[in-house]
Amino acid sequence: MNIKRMFKVAGVFALGVTLSACQGQLSEKPPIHPNMNMDQQPRVEAQEENNFFADGRAMRQPVDGTVARGLAKTDLAYYEGIEENGDFIDYIPVDLTKSFLYRGKERYEIYCAPCHGQTGAGDGIIMEGNYGYVPAPSYHDQRVRELSDGELYSAIYNGVRTMPSYSTLVPVEDRWAIVAYIRALQESQNINEQEIREYPVDVDAMQAAFADKQARQDSIAAASTPEDAPEPTVDMGKEVITANGCAACHNEDGTPGGIGPTWAGLFGSEGEVITADGETITVTKDEDYIRESIVAPEAAKPVDYAQGVMASYSYLADHEIESIVLYIKNLSEN
Numbered sequence: 001m002n003i004k005r006m007f008k009v010a011g012v013f014a015l016g017v018t019l020s021a022c023q024g025q026l027s028e029k030p031p032i033h034p035n036m037n038m039d040q041q042p043r044v045e046a047q048e049e050n051n052f053f054a055d056g057r058a059m060r061q062p063v064d065g066t067v068a069r070g071l072a073k074t075d076l077a078y079y080e081g082i083e084e085n086g087d088f089i090d091y092i093p094v095d096l097t098k099s100f101l102y103r104g105k106e107r108y109e110i111y112c113a114p115c116h117g118q119t120g121a122g123d124g125i126i127m128e129g130n131y132g133y134v135p136a137p138s139y140h141d142q143r144v145r146e147l148s149d150g151e152l153y154s155a156i157y158n159g160v161r162t163m164p165s166y167s168t169l170v171p172v173e174d175r176w177a178i179v180a181y182i183r184a185l186q187e188s189q190n191i192n193e194q195e196i197r198e199y200p201v202d203v204d205a206m207q208a209a210f211a212d213k214q215a216r217q218d219s220i221a222a223a224s225t226p227e228d229a230p231e232p233t234v235d236m237g238k239e240v241i242t243a244n245g246c247a248a249c250h251n252e253d254g255t256p257g258g259i260g261p262t263w264a265g266l267f268g269s270e271g272e273v274i275t276a277d278g279e280t281i282t283v284t285k286d287e288d289y290i291r292e293s294i295v296a297p298e299a300a301k302p303v304d305y306a307q308g309v310m311a312s313y314s315y316l317a318d319h320e321i322e323s324i325v326l327y328i329k330n331l332s333e334n
């Protein structure tokens with residue numbers, strides 16, 4: 001290599017170092033930006049004003065009827081769990097596989113088990129503490145067993161009564177996986193006697209305990225005509241209150257801060273209530289008032305609980321309501 005050539009190579013090298021090293025130093029001059037591409041051009045910021053449009057806004061609405069890519073949710077059965085006519089579907093519109101069920105189990109245990117319990121018996125950890133939650137029903141109650149797949153889906157998608165929707169946390173496919181898992185849980189708890197006798201458990205003692213409880217509840221709730229209705233008693237009141245989960249919101253020992261007013265000293269007291277018309281009146285809390293609070297809570301709400309969340313229990317039989325009245329009355333008499 002001759003001397004001239006060496007200088008040339010060294011020169012090119014030095015130029016390269018000089019250009020590539022022009023980074024990181026402070027400079028008063030604007031940066032060199034040889035190829036502008038479209039890096040700088042006229043534009044408007046989000047929310048900016050723009051006189052070009054009649055409404056003065058720079059941001060434009062999408063044309064009516066625009067559907068974002070991937071959001072044309074026309075499959076009602078899959079996305080909403082309903083038929084064209086709005087009825088709930090009674091099938092799971094996704095192929096059931098073992099891994100899908102396990103996915104459902106995993107999601108269920110994250111999002112539902114804290115309230116509904118690991119087996120779906122309504123005994124999740126949140127229900128054990130006295131946190132004032134409305135009790136979650138058991139999936140093994142006949143009523144819930146008979147809900148269609150679409151209704152179970154809807155509980156997650158829309159929420160149900162006091163249970164909020166979980167649709168932002170649980171995407172569509174996972175909702176169906178959870179529905180499938182709830183069905184598996186229901187199967188697991190509905191074992192027949194033949195099968196259960198193959199396990200080492202005292203079936204007869206379990207049956208006797210169950211029959212006992214059932215007989216007690218039946219005598220209270222199942223009286224279909226007023227004639228065979230049992231005589232309301234304070235003890236019956238206690239059973240009805242327990243069966244309906246009133247204690248989730250009410251207490252009997254006067255502790256303040258519950259979701260609903262305490263029952264301690266309620267009977268016979270005077271208090272200001274807001275009527276359904278929004279008037280504030282003072283009432284004496286007698287038997288009629290308690291009855292009304294149970295069947296039509298919106299008719300008169302204590303002023304401190306004007307945002308009342310109590311639902312009507314008008315489905316209770318008369319003797320059940322009377323037994324609650326006796327029970328609450330009894331709290332003030334002792």
Ligand code: HEC
Nearest residue numbers: 111112115134135136137152155156160161162163166178
């Ligand atoms: C924060 C507690 C809580 C969580 C978490 C929760 N639920 Fe519930 N769920 C409830 C309560 C309370 C009710 C009863 C609502 C009522 O009757 O007002 C309920 C009712 C239901 C019902 C019965 C619907 C009916 O028609 O009676 C289903 C099914 C259900 N939940 C499914 C789910 C599923 C699936 C999940 C998980 C994605 C879930 N829930 C998460 C509290 C919860």
Ligand code: HEC
Nearest residue numbers: 244246249259260261290293297301302305308309310313
């Ligand atoms: C979800 C919570 C909740 C449940 C469950 C609930 N209540 Fe209430 N209850 C309230 C709230 C809140 C109020 C006050 C505002 C209103 O009436 O809605 C109230 C008001 C009452 C009152 C009037 C109290 C007063 O100081 O004037 C009675 C009586 C009553 N409830 C009985 C019952 C009975 C009996 C049950 C069960 C069958 C029950 N409640 C279940 C929340 C609940």
